[in-house]
Structure formats: structure tokens, C-alpha cells
Amino acid sequence: MPVVIPRHDFARNYFHYTPGQHVVFTGPTQASGKTQLALDLLEYAATPECPVYVAVSKPKDAVTSYYAEQYGWRIVRKWPPPKKLGEYFGDKPAGYVVWPMFGDLHNDRENVRVVLAAMLAERYGASARAKKAQHGIVMMDDTRDKSKVVGLDYEMTTYLTMAGAMGLGEWVFVQKGSQQGDTALMSYPNAAHMFFFKDPTTKGQQYIADIGGVDPYYIEWVLPQLKPRQALYIRRAGPELAIVDSDSRHGKIGLT
Numbered sequence: 728m729p730v731v732i733p734r735h736d737f738a739r740n741y742f743h744y745t746p747g748q749h750v751v752f753t754g755p756t757q758a759s760g761k762t763q764l765a766l767d768l769l770e771y772a773a774t775p776e777c778p779v780y781v782a783v784s785k786p787k788d789a790v791t792s793y794y795a796e797q798y799g800w801r802i803v804r805k806w807p808p809p810k811k812l813g814e815y816f817g818d819k820p821a822g823y824v825v826w827p828m829f830g831d832l833h834n835d836r837e838n839v840r841v842v843l844a845a846m847l848a849e850r851y852g853a854s855a856r857a858k859k860a861q862h863g864i865v866m867m868d869d870t871r872d873k874s875k876v877v878g879l880d881y882e883m884t885t886y887l888t889m890a891g892a893m894g895l896g897e898w899v900f901v902q903k904g905s906q907q908g909d910t911a912l913m914s915y916p917n918a919a920h921m922f923f924f925k926d927p928t929t930k931g932q933q934y935i936a937d938i939g940g941v942d943p944y945y946i947e948w949v950l951p952q953l954k955p956r957q958a959l960y961i962r963r964a965g966p967e968l969a970i971v972d973s974d975s976r977h978g979k980i981g982l983t
Contacts, residue, residue, distance in 0.1 A: 728949060729959065729968040734767055735976050737960070741969065744772040744920070746862035746894040749887055751914040752958075753901045753935060754924025760956040760973070761900050762868055764922060766794040767975050769822065769864070773798075777862040777894070779822040780850065782843045784873055786829035789981035791868070795824045797977070804828050806846040840877045847882040854893040862894035867910070870900045874908030883910040887917045903934075921961045922971065925953040940966055 732741055744750075752761040773779035781800070783791060795802055800822035801811075808823075827842040829835050847865060854861040867873055867883055874880045886897040887910065899914035903926070915921070915938045923935050923946075932950045936943035940963055949959055949970075956973035 728952065729970050731957070731970045731972050733972050734764070734974050737969070737971050738768045738771050742768055742772065742920070742960075744768075744896075746777045746860075746864075746896060747891040748896045748919035749891060749914060749917050750896065750898045750920045750922070751901060751918040752898070752922045752924075753903075753926075754922075754958070755926065756902045758955075759924035759958075760975075760979075761922070761924065762788075762790045763794075763975055763977075763980055764956075764958055764971065765866060765868070765898055765900070766790065767977070769794075769866070770798065773821045773864060775819040775821050777864065778820065779864040779866055780846055781822065781824045781866045781868070782846065782873065783824060783826040784839050784843065784869055784877055786835075791824060791826075793977070793980045795822070798822060800824050802826055804842075806842055807849055836877060840879065843873070843877070843879060844882055847879070847886065850895060851886070851890055851893075854890070854895055860894040864896045864898060866898045868898075868900050870911055870914075871902060871908060874910045880909050884913050887913050891917070919963050921963070922958040923950065923961070924958050925950060925955070941968065 752765055754761050769779050781791060799820060801820045802824040804827060806825055825843060825846050827839045850863055865886060874883060883897065886895060899910060901911045901914065926932050926935060932947050935950060936946035941961060953959060953970065954973060958971045960969045960971050
């Protein structure tokens with residue numbers, strides 16, 4: 728089995744993230760803990776020079792709310808948001824939670840699309856036009872919903888194919904290998920870092936094994952042995968493998 732690394736130790740000392748790299752997290756919804764692992768990693772990966780933009784597309788999210796408070800990230804309801812006084816003097820947060828207003832069943836989906844599309848377009852344009860790239864991470868949690876329900880496949884696939892060279896990385900979250908939209912399918916060949924949680928189905932294990940970039944029989948052997956909320960980490964360059972343990976120093980937050 729690959730070496731098991733405590734999660735905080737992995738985030739601080741082993742996860743070497745370079746701006747522009749894409750990351751994919753794959754595992755069953757509401758059970759694996761994809762969101763919390765990503766947020767644990769962002770404690771060190773997100774900085775004022777390479778901030779994260781967490782795109783939220785649901786009314787409530789206990790995990791995101793908790794980490795935003797812990798890390799001092801700014802929650803904004805529209806994009807671009809008005810600057811706070813400190814930001815004019817260089818006091819920039821390491822993260823923004825882009826969380827549109829909810830409460831109107833008939834208009835919420837369109838409002839989410841407009842706000843998140845504006846954020847993606849503005850960040851892309853700012854980095855493309857600037858002499859010095861404007862680095863950042865767009866965390867597109869609930870990728871399937873953003874892709875197939877909200878309608879952001881075009882924007883998200885453009886990031887995967889064109890934004891990496893500008894220092895804009897996209898973090899993608901996949902529930903299962905198939906039927907997830909173009910963004911999920913394109914995330915695997917473009918990702919520099921991949922995290923796979925235990926999939927109880929043989930079909931899911933085989934799909935992951937085929938795309939991992941490592942001996943598929945080895946991956947199929949490892950995946951069923953993962954403990955709950957552990958993730959098999961594959962870094963494409965190398966490749967290098969490890970198991971990220973489930974021991975978040977924040978404990979288990981929410982359901983994901």
C-alpha cells in the first residue's frame with residue numbers, strides 16, 4: 728500500500744501546489760469528504776498572491792461556512808464585489824467565497840449562473856490582460872450541478888484548457904466517473920493532482936484505475952482498502968502516490 732500521511736502534514740509539507748495547476752477530487756457524494764479535504768489543503772495552497780475563489784451554488788453549506796470563518800475568507804454575494812478599505816492598501820484575503828443570494832425558487836438558478844459566470848469571466852480576463860498574470864484558484868465544488876444544472880460547462884472547460892498557463896487553476900469535484908458533464912470528463916487529462924476516495928462499485932473502481940496514470944491493476948487493488956474519508960493521492964509528475972489520512976485537525980464538519 729502507498730504510505731499513509733496525516734492530513735495536516737500532507738497539506739503543509741507534501742502538497743506542492745503551483746499556480747495554474749488543476750486538481751480533481753473523485754468520490755461518492757455526502758460520504759467521502761471531498762469538500763473538506765480540499766479546504767484543508769487550501770490552508771496552505773491559497774495565499775493573497777494566489778487566492779481561492781470558492782464558487783457556491785446551494786443555499787446552505789456548513790463546511791464552506793466553517794472554513795471561511797476559520798481562514799478569514801471574505802464572503803461576497805455578487806461579482807465584482809466592492810473593495811473593503813484595507814484592500815486599497817494591499818490587505819487582501821487569501822480567499823473569497825462567492826455565494827449568491829438564495830430564496831427565490833424560480834430565479835435562484837439563473838442568479839447563480841450570472842454571478843458565478845461573472846466571477847469566472849472577470850478573473851480570466853484580468854489575468855489575460857495583465858502584464859503579470861493574476862494567479863488564483865477557482866474551486867468549483869458540486870461540479871456536476873454547476874456543469875449540467877447551472878450551465879457553466881463552457882466557462883469551466885475553458886479554464887481547464889486555456890487558463891492554466893495564466894496561473895489560474897481549477898479544482899473539480901466528481902461524484903462518479905461518467906455522466907458528469909464535459910468539465911468532469913476533461914478534468915482528468917488536465918489535472919496535475921488527483922485525489923480518489925473509496926468507490927464501493929466495481930465499475931467505479933475500474934474507471935478510476937484507467938484514468939489514474941498508474942498501473943490500473945494496482946489502483947484497483949488499493950481503492951477498496953481505503954478507510955472512510957481517506958483519499959488516494961496521485962501526482963502526475965513522477966508519478967507519486969500516497970494516501971491522505973482522514974484525520975482533519977478540524978474534525979468532521981458537516982456531511983461532506
